[in-house]
Amino acid sequence: MTTLPQQFPDLRFAPENLYFSDEEYNSIAKEFFGNAGPETLTNHDRAFLQAALFVAVDKSEKAGALFGIWTSFVTATPSQSLVKLAKKLAQTGAKYLYAAYIDDDPKYSAVGRAGVQYSAFTTEWRVRVGTGDTSMLSNFLKFGT
Numbered sequence: 001m002t003t004l005p006q007q008f009p010d011l012r013f014a015p016e017n018l019y020f021s022d023e024e025y026n027s028i029a030k031e032f033f034g035n036a037g038p039e040t041l042t043n044h045d046r047a048f049l050q051a052a053l054f055v056a057v058d059k060s061e062k063a064g065a066l067f068g069i070w071t072s073f074v075t076a077t078p079s080q081s082l083v084k085l086a087k088k089l090a091q092t093g094a095k096y097l098y099a100a101y102i103d104d105d106p107k108y109s110a111v112g113r114a115g116v117q118y119s120a121f122t123t124e125w126r127v128r129v130g131t132g133d134t135s136m137l138s139n140f141l142k143f144g145t
Contacts, residue, residue, distance in 0.1 A: 004051075004120050004138040011051045012142045018046040025049045032056070032116050033125045038132065045128070047140035052121045053108075060112030 005011075020028070026036040028049045037045065116122070120138070127136045 004124070005140065008051065008055060008140075011054055011140050013047045013050055013140055014142045015043050018043060018050060020046070020050065022046075028053055029125065032113065033122055033129075035129060037125070037129050042134050043141060044134045044137055044139065048121075048125070048128075048137045051138075051140040052116045052125075055119075055121070056108040056112035056116045058112070059115035060107065060109040 022041050025041055025046055029035065029037040032052055037049075124137050128134060
């Protein structure tokens with residue numbers, strides 16, 4: 001079984017890249033895990049919660065692109081040639097991926113939320129909150145910080 005840092009090797013944050021306030025981090029924790037977490041957050045906690053948010057947005061964008069491609073395929077008329085179908089699929093996929101990358105206000109969907117809630121993120125956060133031990137969380141801080 002792979003760990004969260006192995007699944008998301010590029011998600012590493014330096015302390016200066018932890019962008020939210022503690023109140024916002026607690027809102028993220030409450031949204032994903034049902035509880036706001038400890039009274040005092042460490043950078044370890046902040047990096048973990050920020051990684052969970054990034055994963056939710058990423059999964060939402062991928063699901064949106066796949067849904068768009070699937071919709072264009074299902075709504076295609078059977079009389080179209082295979083070349084036209086393939087072109088339509090490629091255009092639809094490109095449109096969704098392009099829109100995701102230029103969106104200045106990234107959002108996450110129920111798919112993205114579920115991707116976090118039904119993963120090791122939830123287990124690790126609940127153990128961390130229950131025990132008070134930050135070593136129970138996967139480390140998403142950059143090495144050496």
